[in-house]
Amino acid sequence: MKKGCFITIEGGEGAGKSTIIERLVKQLSERGQAVVMTREPGGIAIAEQIRGIVLDRANTAMDARTEALLYAAARRQHLVEKVIPAIEQGKLVICDRFVDSSLAYQGHARQLGIEEVWDINRFAIQELMPDLTIYVDVSPQIGLARIARSDIREVNRLDLESLDFHNKVREGYHLLLAKFPDRMLRIDGERTLEQVYRDVLTAIDDQLAGI
Ligand code: TYD
Numbered sequence: 001m002k003k004g005c006f007i008t009i010e011g012g013e014g015a016g017k018s019t020i021i022e023r024l025v026k027q028l029s030e031r032g033q034a035v036v037m038t039r040e041p042g043g044i045a046i047a048e049q050i051r052g053i054v055l056d057r058a059n060t061a062m063d064a065r066t067e068a069l070l071y072a073a074a075r076r077q078h079l080v081e082k083v084i085p086a087i088e089q090g091k092l093v094i095c096d097r098f099v100d101s102s103l104a105y106q107g108h109a110r111q112l113g114i115e116e117v118w119d120i121n122r123f124a125i126q127e128l129m130p131d132l133t134i135y136v137d138v139s140p141q142i143g144l145a146r147i148a149r150s151d152i153r154e155v156n157r158l159d160l161e162s163l164d165f166h167n168k169v170r171e172g173y174h175l176l177l178a179k180f181p182d183r184m185l186r187i188d189g190e191r192t193l194e195q196v197y198r199d200v201l202t203a204i205d206d207q208l209a210g211i
Contacts, residue, residue, distance in 0.1 A: 004087040006128070007204060008098035011136035012169050013159055014143030015189045020136070020197050021096055027201070028092070036086040039096035040074065044081045047074040055156040062157075068106040068117055075099065076124040084128065092208065099125060100133055100176055100184070105158065108172025109165050114179075130183065132207045134200055135173055138189035140166035 011017050021037060028035045041051040053059065054070045075098070086093045099121045107117035138146075140163055147159060177184050187199045 003090040005092045005132075005208060006083065006087055006095070006130045007092070007207060008095045008100065008130040008133045009136065009200070010097060010100045010104075010133055010173065011189060012138060012140055012143050012166055012173070014146035015136040015138045016146070016193060016196060017096055017136060019193060020200055021094065023197055024094060024201065024204070028204075034089075034091045036082070036091050036093045037096075038078070038082055038093065040078060040098055040101065041071055042074070043078045043095075046081075047078045050074040050077075055158070057155075057157050057160065059157060064106065064110040064112055067110070068102060068112055068120060071102050071106065072120050072124040075102075075121070079125060079128060092204075094204075095130075098130060098133070100135070100173070103176055104169050104172030108175060109161075109168035114172070114175065132203065133180070133184045134203055135177060135184055135186050136189040136196060136200070137170070137173070137186050140170060142190055 009017050009021065021039075025035065025037045040047070041054060042048045050070050050073060054062070054067060054074070083093050083095065099118075102117050102121055103114050106112050107114035144159070144163070144166065147155070177186050185203055187196060187203070189196050
């Protein structure tokens with residue numbers, strides 16, 4: 001069934017994912033690569049609406065399980081409408097965040113349990129896991145300071161969590177790296193953007209070359 005390639009990019013707040021992805025779109029398209037860049041939560045109309053609810057700073061009453069279910073629902077719709085069709089057409093799909101975000105944020109940091117959150121996501125994604133997941137690793141102190149300094153994006157509901165929460169997110173990602181060593185690759189994000197970008201591009205090229 002599967003013809004294309006599915007790569008996800010993960011990281012905590014301020015890891016530099018957005019800038020890296022912007023550069024990837026430009027460079028891969030210039031090369032003539034058939035690439036679809038997308039993001040979670042969102043990427044298509046229904047999922048963008050769910051994104052609006054889940055990231056709204058006014059929704060302080062949101063229960064942790066509700067949050068996990070909303071992310072999983074947005075993921076399902078986005079997969080069916082956008083990711084799967086593109087993969088079936090043989091394209092390279094690069095997605096900014098995917099199931100590992102739920103495992104790290106809701107599973108570990110919100111303490112719902114990685115296995116429990118995995119269960120609802122298995123229902124949502126069935127068997128479709130990424131071929132490669134690149135995790136850009138940055139300490140929350142550095143990541144949150146980058147966001148505070150820049151005007152690249154609005155502060156959302158999850159940015160407002162404590163430093164302790166963001167440290168737990170990072171700890172969650174480290175647990176996932178140990179759990180899925182064949183699928184996940186850690187890239188040190190505490191270097192210059194140029195260095196981080198070069199490593200991300202190399203990882204994608206290696207994946208496409210089947211290395
Ligand atoms: P976004 O503005 O896209 O942030 P970023 O640039 O850091 O990706 O916001 C997405 C937020 O949603 C981010 O704080 C991580 C969180 N999130 C989860 O908690 N669980 C999930 O499953 C996903 C996809 C995102």
